[in-house]
Amino acid sequence: MNIDYILPNEWSILEEGFDKSQATASESIFSIGNGAMGQRANFEEHYSGETFQGSYIGGIYYPDKTRVGWWKNGYPEYFAKVLNAPNWIGIEIKIGDEQLDLNTCAVSDFSRELNMKEGYLKRSFKATMNNGDQIQVESIRFCSLDLHEIGAIKYSVTPVNFSGSIQFSPYLDGGIMNEDTNYDEVFWKVLDIEDRDNDAVILSRTLKTKFYVATGMHISYELNGKEVHLPKTVHEQEKRIDYVSKANLNQGETISLIKFGGYSQSMNHPKEQLISQSQKVLYQAASLGFDTLLGMQKKAWANIWETADIIIEGDVKAQQAIRFNIFQLNQTYSGEDSRLNIGPKGFTGEKYGGSTYWDTEAYCIPFYMSTKDKHVARNLLQYRHNQLGKAIENAEKLGFKNGAALYPMVTMNGEECHNEWEITFEEIHRNGAMVYAIYNYVNYTSDYKYVPEFGLEVMIAIARFWHQRASFSEYKQQYVILGVTGPNEYENNINNNYYTNYLAKWCIEYTVENLKKVKEEFGADYKRVIELTNLTDMEVVNWLKVADAMYFPYSEKYGVFLQQDGFLDKELIPTSELSKEDRPINQKWSWDRILRSCYIKQADTLQGMYMFEDRFTKEEIEKHFDFYEPLTVHESSLSPCIHAILAASIDRMPKAYEQYLRTSRLDLDDYNHEVHEGLHITSMAGTWSAIVQGFGGMRNFDGVLSFNPQIPDEWSSYSFKINFRGSTLKVHVSHEGCTFTNESEMPAEIFVSGEKRLIKKDELVTV
């Protein structure tokens, strides 16, 4: 996709004109979802051109056998694939005897809109068939936020220059493959197909994981807006069922097919009841009707936008971009189900597999905490607590003992399911993010009870891991952590990654601090947790030995902590001296060359400074920023947001804005030529943070909420809301100043540019 392919608009993503070469990219960008399921913006009708069919169900995965060059002991045996689920959107259309196919007929007036305000996808076009017959088509589709198992399509066809027959074959297809498989295996088995008057259901089961899914459809028709009955023929094949109906139309008449479809699945219902559950919810949707359900959809999105929206004045592309990011995050994860998480591609593609990376804890938690009720972030924490047992097993496989836990790099069910040793075995810093997320949550929400109830167990298991993972260097007379990969994945198997060592020390200290607090304030929980974990005082003493004598590589010459041991042996050539032909280095350079270069894929040492900003002086941050930023190539979507936030915090607004631009329209403008594979969902939360924490300067350490608002020269104003401890605060920043409005009963105490303010209900405070 080219920059500027998507038309600027404040509330919609717009595509005008049909460009086959953009087909798969647009399929990603116009994806829709409701947290429980979602899909790429594939056409309903047959399309013989290049397409990447994808429809996904939250929590449903397949353990694809790991593919490696040379097996190494301890490798996970499988790589959890996000599963492409049976197709419920399909509608084949015949005009006379010719199949409608945008790849073969003449297409005009094509437009596509992702209406983010109201939460639906709309497409309209004129198609001229080979015999000259022209039709006007309009399709509206959405995944219901109210009925999680339901999606709805209204597909309308109008003969423009003829009268004749239009044949509809709405269908369900269970015979789908994954785009991304290691061994071209089929992942689904179709068990049963049931058809009734207006609805049909395919019951299928995933191989190995044995998820059962009922994929259903309910069909009705309208002629010129009024319900009509069309006789149908049922075509049943082994894995597919079609309901074929024909309408004879006069020129100018409009026939609409209303298709409700979707998935009912065994994570939510007993598998014996899936077919009836599917029928039930389809009937419910049909009773409400398409228009009512769409009306509910608009209301549900209005509710989301009420808090989540960021309004940018004076820059329509920035406005469009930030809303796109917020929209996609909400389509991916609604926060209702602690068994689900935020996949890096959401429901828009299959790359990376798995659903859960450390991205959730490191990048997404702030967004969900601020824009939703606190139980949403709590559910994300809970997800990791649910999987603590598996994290302990995972650590045991790697030789750790005594309840030490290593959370997986990628997971669906708690088991590690990535397939590079450099990542799974060595990128252990992720364990720190698990504890940081608890710290972040407790700080922000003041819901400390999460710690005694669930968090402390997780902390203890992680502190045990760090204690065992560090080793004592006789040479340095300090504790070291050898053989790791930091957030910067352009290094592998390095020693003493500053970020990792810092988190290890902090995790131990924070765990000990909380052990004390829980002992004092939640005696019963303390007793339970100590019994459960068999934690002894002596063990804690030994943890602290490691934390107290942790080594951090430091350069006297530069006055900075070093990303790792030996970093200064590299040739430190700033990225500005790299030629265009060398970029991106991950496509132009061989892996060894990248590894021995000084170039940093994503914030690493600076990631730590971002997370623990309160522990560093502004001068220290400046020094580290000036040392590392020029060496950072930002070839991870998760990088520019952190640099944007730090740049703003040291008053480098032009740099902050430059970094913000890199992240906010990453997918819309397809900077990395990969949007056809799906969207970068988790980095979208970073974009939100770049505005709120970066430009807005929102911070929350030790429960103190502070702001230090700035505004890019390019904008006239921006505003956002946050939920904080029962109050909803609206922040509006313009070049004239900044105002805070408290929309809730609960007064909010905040610090603005260092000054304390108490903001009461409906009060407008200008600073």
Added chain:
Amino acid sequence: MNIDYILPNEWSILEEGFDKSQATASESIFSIGNGAMGQRANFEEHYSGETFQGSYIGGIYYPDKTRVGWWKNGYPEYFAKVLNAPNWIGIEIKIGDEQLDLNTCAVSDFSRELNMKEGYLKRSFKATMNNGDQIQVESIRFCSLDLHEIGAIKYSVTPVNFSGSIQFSPYLDGGIMNEDTNYDEVFWKVLDIEDRDNDAVILSRTLKTKFYVATGMHISYELNGKEVHLPKTVHEQEKRIDYVSKANLNQGETISLIKFGGYSQSMNHPKEQLISQSQKVLYQAASLGFDTLLGMQKKAWANIWETADIIIEGDVKAQQAIRFNIFQLNQTYSGEDSRLNIGPKGFTGEKYGGSTYWDTEAYCIPFYMSTKDKHVARNLLQYRHNQLGKAIENAEKLGFKNGAALYPMVTMNGEECHNEWEITFEEIHRNGAMVYAIYNYVNYTSDYKYVPEFGLEVMIAIARFWHQRASFSEYKQQYVILGVTGPNEYENNINNNYYTNYLAKWCIEYTVENLKKVKEEFGADYKRVIELTNLTDMEVVNWLKVADAMYFPYSEKYGVFLQQDGFLDKELIPTSELSKEDRPINQKWSWDRILRSCYIKQADTLQGMYMFEDRFTKEEIEKHFDFYEPLTVHESSLSPCIHAILAASIDRMPKAYEQYLRTSRLDLDDYNHEVHEGLHITSMAGTWSAIVQGFGGMRNFDGVLSFNPQIPDEWSSYSFKINFRGSTLKVHVSHEGCTFTNESEMPAEIFVSGEKRLIKKDELVTV
């Protein structure tokens, strides 16, 4: 396989009794080959039990698509697989109506012999069929050293307790698969099957690489030792042809099938002539007859043993082991063809793929130089010169310029075809071994002309590589080599591997030294090479800057060079403190744990001290040996031999003998429980070195041949011969002393325990 499964014998490998659980292990151990082709000791008759069918042709490979978890830029696209070739040995036998199958009938008096003195495989057994009929079977098989395209089988059956029909179905089968494939692909296409009176040929072609191979057989029968004609029926299938014949025998009569078979292939003949070539050579073998060909085989082996044999008195298992190693090395590589090389599994299995590793240069050259004519070692050097262009291309793919060459880690045709980035991209020390082999060869043979003719070009390309690969550390103010893997593959992506840095510096210096010498002594060659390579004086000056300021990690505390930067940060716990459950660590520990441990897979720093022993004092070697040996787990077959040699050189004979034992019966006693996958061919050369260079103390630096003989307490004597600059020297070492005999015209000047000796023809010198 268990230790002691193979019966001790001085000249033969013996198995008595049929043990199905050992079937695949014995198939490896009893493998036969003639340098051009070879095969596992699969049964000729059908066997329904566990078996690993393998027959291989030197130089014939298939580029199997590389399998990796996550593609990294610069990866080789394929992994060259040693190809399992069409089966020519098969003979199905029916006794009455029942197929002979050792997995289903009762077997007694089973014995198998690999006669190493005369170069054949013999098997005999009694089989009792379900109806009680008993037969005696004897089969003799060999791959002819005289006719490289021919193998021969004499398969004799005698009814012991009945008279009745014996049906033979000798066949050719082109429908074979590889045991080791990445995507279960078929690698061969059968093009044609031709059958005549007594012979048949299948013409097949490898997919992708397009090697053409004619697999042939010639069939005749003997009754009680006299040729008989049996009528045959031809069964032709798509990829297989059987010649079915039946004999009616009286009790006690013996019917023998004589089957000549083998491969004629397109590396040696035009593909259009392969069928006729195959027929021709089969006819030639048949004309000679089985017994004559076997007689020639015995003579050819006698010739080999004449120089290559090592005689050990007082330890039959040691005697058997060293002959097994020498035998297998000679079966694998005869040295006649500079397009072939020494695969790590020879013709005994498929693991590791490829044919050529640095093993050849680092471990095998000394064996072939000493036991064969010098052109054999020269052919091995030539092999790398042949592939220089590909090595330059390989370096270009990784970003190197100006004719720098990186030889592949594994190759068939010069292209890199391994599939782990840690190895292909980073284990660059192999480049040094290419130059070292030239140095070694020139030193030993005094055939300096190889340098101006071929070697110098290789050296220049490699010096260029090291110059570009090193980088200047501002911090250290020295040149460093970052991101490598040394010979010790239990480290990845380390900085400043001592061995690698040492070789880099040495390669540059040696190249410059030879540039000078060639300029002075071989002006025309010098001119040609300089023109070819565009080498300038300035470039050489820049090389030397790197060599002169190369950094070597060193520990003042221990007085040793460190394997790499940061080695002393590891916990240095000697292997003696590892529990039995932890060994071997590559099966018991996860990869990350191995990486951060101090444990050394194979000689690394000590490998360098072995190769450049003349540059270190005995005290230095002792210090390094005492530092590294206790940390070495020897989980590479290439490790103990180097430690054995160094231990002997510092007068630690018990340690040397211990290490020798680990290497010499590695496969015969299956120490690592993996012999079923094939033999460790290249390490067998190390075993030879352990005796000759270790116990015998043979050294050759700067053209001076010296000995410092010692003998393990466990032996009464040992003796070996070496070819050295035209003389053939026999060395006999016993506890009483050491004698040298010169069996050639050319007097030999040697140093024994520091004293110079001139040994003339037939002279016996006792020291």
